[in-house]
Amino acid sequence: MREMRVLVACEFSGIVRRAFAERGHDAWSCDLLPAEDRSNKHIVGDARSLLDARWDLLIVAHPPCTRLCNSGVRWLSKPPAGRTRAEMWAELDEGAALFSAFWNAPIERIAVENPVMHRHAKERIANYAPPAQSVQPWQFGHGESKRTCLWLKNLPPLQPTEIVTGREARVHRMPPGPDRWRERSRFFPGIAAAMADQWGGHAMRAAA
Numbered sequence: 018m019r020e021m022r023v024l025v026a027c028e029f030s031g032i033v034r035r036a037f038a039e040r041g042h043d044a045w046s047c048d049l050l051p052a053e054d055r056s057n058k059h060i061v062g063d064a065r066s067l068l069d070a071r072w073d074l075l076i077v078a079h080p081p082c083t084r085l086c087n088s089g090v091r092w093l094s095k096p097p098a099g100r101t102r103a104e105m106w107a108e109l110d111e112g113a114a115l116f117s118a119f120w121n122a123p124i125e126r127i128a129v130e131n132p133v134m135h136r137h138a139k140e141r142i143a144n145y146a147p148p149a150q151s152v153q154p155w156q157f158g159h160g161e162s163k164r165t166c167l168w169l170k171n172l173p174p175l176q177p178t179e180i181v182t183g184r185e186a187r188v189h190r191m192p193p194g195p196d197r198w199r200e201r202s203r204f205f206p207g208i209a210a211a212m213a214d215q216w217g218g219h220a221m222r223a224a225a
Contacts, residue, residue, distance in 0.1 A: 021073035021217060026064035026119060028078040031056055032204040036213040046078075065115070068122040074172075076212065077119045077129040078204050084109040085116065086132035093137065113141035120144065120168060127170040128216070134166075150174040155181050157207030162186045165208075178211050 021042045025033045029048040037044035038058065045058050047067060052059035060067065068075070083089055084105065096105045119129055121143055131148075139145050148166035152175055155161060160183020167175070 022071065023074045023076065023217075024064065024067060024070075024072045024124075026067075026075065026077045027080045028204065029053055029059075030203050031059065032206055033076055033078050033209040033212065034058060036206070036209040037217060040213045040217050042213070042217055065118045068118070068124065072124050074126040074216065075119065075122055075124045075128070077127075079130060080115055080119065081112055082131050084112045085134050085138040087135045088132065090135040090137070109137060110141060113138055117141075117143040120170075125170075126172050126216070127168075128172055128212070129168040130165055131168070132164070132166060152177075152208060154205045154207065155183060157205060157211055159205050159207050160185060161205075163205075172216050175208070175211050175215060178214075179207065 021037075023034075023037045023042050023044040025037070025044065025046040027048055028034060028046045029050040029052055031046055031052050031054045034044045034046040034056070035054075045060060046052060046056070047060040047062060047064040049061065049063070051061055064077075084092075092100075093102070093105050093109065096102055116129065116131065116138075120127065133151075146168065149169040149172075151164050151166045153165075154163055156177035156179075158179035158181055160181050162184040163186070
């Protein structure tokens with residue numbers, strides 16, 4: 018048994034990082050924003066610059082997905098006011114390049130979280146593969162509905178830990194405001210705990 022070196026990319030909240038750290042792993046987060054909890058185990062910057070640093074597990078908690086997700090594909094043909102089609106497609110290329118860098122990183126175990134993708138995004142991702150599973154917060158102790166797809170390499174699908182009643186679409190129904198994006202990107206602690214328990218334990222057993 019040994020601890021893992023875990024990189025949690027695209028996370029400023031520290032929720033996933035802390036879940037792994039509490040179970041004895043050397044866990045770090047990285048984001049363009051500083052850590053909300055002011056942890057010294059957080060790196061401010063582009064996580065792509067860290068991918069060669071001998072990590073055992075990469076978890077991409079909430080990469081920018083606005084142009085990749087199926088729910089926003091309409092903006093590629095009819096952009097919102099003040100934006101151009103060229104800008105929309107350029108942002109799509111940037112998002113796909115970011116996903117590709119993480120998905121093809123030189124790390125043995127990888128998990129990337131993202132909504133359902135449209136075909137234009139899939140076509141732009143190197144070595145694209147379908148998501149291994151989709152999970153809901155209500156499977157992990159949160160009475161909410163927010164489908165999340167997980168792309169997995171050398172990791173087993175997450176098993177539900179606490180199925181609860183309640184299917185509130187809290188995140189989807191949030192009113193517009195300056196902090197809406199922050200709350201939408203916040204990870205669910207119950208899912209983070211399942212990742213740390215199941216993937217952390219799985220990787221440690223495999224290395225024993």
